Amino acid sequence: xxxxxxxxxxxxxxxxxxxxxxxxxxxxxxxxxxxxxxxxxxxxxxxxxxxxxxxxxxxxxxxxxxxxxxxxxxxxxxxxxxxxxxxxx
Numbered sequence: 001x002x003x004x005x006x007x008x009x010x011x012x013x014x015x016x017x018x019x020x021x022x023x024x025x026x027x028x029x030x031x032x033x034x035x036x037x038x039x040x041x042x043x044x045x046x047x048x049x050x051x052x053x054x055x056x057x058x059x060x061x062x063x064x065x066x067x068x069x070x071x072x073x074x075x076x077x078x079x080x081x082x083x084x085x086x087x088x089x
Contacts, residue, residue: 025064052069
């Protein structure tokens with residue numbers, strides 16, 4: 001038995017979600033350098049669990065996302081940044 005649209009309760013109109021244009025932080029500000037020795041900048045692109053954030057979330061361009069990934073991995077290798085977050089802290 002088919003249900004017609006008139007039988008359903010009507011919903012209030014939804015607000016349209018506005019997508020803000022994501023931009024690469026490193027392309028817009030040339031003063032910021034991607035460097036494995038600077039964990040303050042690198043920590044902005046790592047989740048609280050220690051995972052590297054994807055490009056679709058950070059808004060970085062492909063070139064800078066690759067540089068950022070290499071820098072984070074180097075910083076982890078020489079123990080400037082942790083591989084994973086500590087439990088219960």
